Amino acid sequence: MRLFNDIERTDSSPGRYTEPTPAFLNRVDSDHFAAACELLEEWFEATPPDLQPDIRGRFWAKGQYSWHSPFWELYLAAAFRHLGFEIAYHPDVPDATFHPDFLLTRGSERLYVEAKVAGFSPAETASEMRLNVVLDAVNELDSPDFFLHVQVERIGSTSAPVRKLLNGLRRWLSTLDWDALSLESQRMTSLDQLARYTWRPEGLDWELHFQAVPKLKFRGRPGVHTIGGQGHPAQFIDDRTPVRKAIGQKATRYGAVGAPLVVALMCSRTFASETDVDDALFGSEAVQVAFRDGRAGDARLVRQLDGVWLGPRGPYNTRVSAILVAIHLHPSSIAQTQLRLWLNPWAQFPLDVALPWPRRVIDPASHQLVSADGEMPSHEILGLPSDWPGPGDHFAKWHEISRTPST
Numbered sequence: 001m002r003l004f005n006d007i008e009r010t011d012s013s014p015g016r017y018t019e020p021t022p023a024f025l026n027r028v029d030s031d032h033f034a035a036a037c038e039l040l041e042e043w044f045e046a047t048p049p050d051l052q053p054d055i056r057g058r059f060w061a062k063g064q065y066s067w068h069s070p071f072w073e074l075y076l077a078a079a080f081r082h083l084g085f086e087i088a089y090h091p092d093v094p095d096a097t098f099h100p101d102f103l104l105t106r107g108s109e110r111l112y113v114e115a116k117v118a119g120f121s122p123a124e125t126a127s128e129m130r131l132n133v134v135l136d137a138v139n140e141l142d143s144p145d146f147f148l149h150v151q152v153e154r155i156g157s158t159s160a161p162v163r164k165l166l167n168g169l170r171r172w173l174s175t176l177d178w179d180a181l182s183l184e185s186q187r188m189t190s191l192d193q194l195a196r197y198t199w200r201p202e203g204l205d206w207e208l209h210f211q212a213v214p215k216l217k218f219r220g221r222p223g224v225h226t227i228g229g230q231g232h233p234a235q236f237i238d239d240r241t242p243v244r245k246a247i248g249q250k251a252t253r254y255g256a257v258g259a260p261l262v263v264a265l266m267c268s269r270t271f272a273s274e275t276d277v278d279d280a281l282f283g284s285e286a287v288q289v290a291f292r293d294g295r296a297g298d299a300r301l302v303r304q305l306d307g308v309w310l311g312p313r314g315p316y317n318t319r320v321s322a323i324l325v326a327i328h329l330h331p332s333s334i335a336q337t338q339l340r341l342w343l344n345p346w347a348q349f350p351l352d353v354a355l356p357w358p359r360r361v362i363d364p365a366s367h368q369l370v371s372a373d374g375e376m377p378s379h380e381i382l383g384l385p386s387d388w389p390g391p392g393d394h395f396a397k398w399h400e401i402s403r404t405p406s407t
Helices: 021-027 031-045 049-059 068-082 122-139 162-174 178-185 240-251 274-282 396-402
Strands: 086-089 102-106 109-118 146-154 196-199 207-214 227-231 261-267 285-292 295-303 322-327 340-343 359-362 369-372
Touching: 021 031, 031 049, 031 068, 049 068, 068 086, 068 102, 068 109, 068 261, 109 240, 122 146, 122 162, 122 227, 162 196, 162 207, 178 207, 240 261, 240 274, 261 274, 274 322, 274 340, 274 359
Parallel strands: 109 261, 146 227, 261 322, 340 359
Antiparallel strands: 086 102, 102 109, 146 207, 196 207, 285 295, 322 340, 359 369
């Protein structure tokens, strides 16, 4: 059984907005992405045959992000194999009806690993897909003279009338003078000065703004997508809560397993950072100001008691020994994405297994979170060269087509 189809790939075009990553990798003609496919195929082949149908089924399941969990499991198994561990899949644990993903053993060392993804909610994914349908349609619009910068002001709660949008864009673009606007664009200092088309379909809650950017060297060339840039309005982003929820779901799933338990978290949320993991585990940061006689004293930074490991009654979820986190991991960034370990200072079974990733730990003297360097980077852990999957243009074949002038 193979993870990807054994076919000749001839489509070198970039991914479409609505195209899930497995489908893109399966059809794209690119040496860069072919290396990613080959590596994932190796990892899949190393998976026990009786588990391969489940991995492949979930990898190809319907949905923009369904592939995240099986990809993360393949990555983890590969990393731990390279570190010399024997892997038992879905082992039994005492007093639990659930099975962790892995039991790892290396000599006398032993630990359990449970994989989890902190991604997007069904509502967020559905909203993104409604927008992606629009973006794909706009990207394929025939616009030989202008790129379009898309400013997304509001994504509608229902599907957009794409045909009406495209008709409106065509009419607007036909009124623009490329010669005049290309001269003006060279003197502009802001996108706000570009010609603008606002789309608010009657009776619907969509609002998009399009700005025409004159094409210069790409004017009239085939294979050049119409969208040249995209923006979103400023908004409050809370990635801490999904991270906390994802970790919390796994932290309470098992009883005392008799060995260190590591929750391995792949965080794919767009703006997630290591600060979100700090806050999710140890509590949200807040500013505390003491008042005396109606006057404010000095301010200090404190943590609220809303963390997965530290709550109103003190430490809890002590069955989890550590969190291993990958942020924005993708098949094409496997060698560059650095994982990090967060150690639980109150763990029932402290993580006493030698693992090479950088760490976030509580300094016993200052009681502050501090970072400790890792022993080797990701590419060494996985046995890959540092420049994997290779230098150069990822879409070289497609760009060669785009450089061919139209006749």
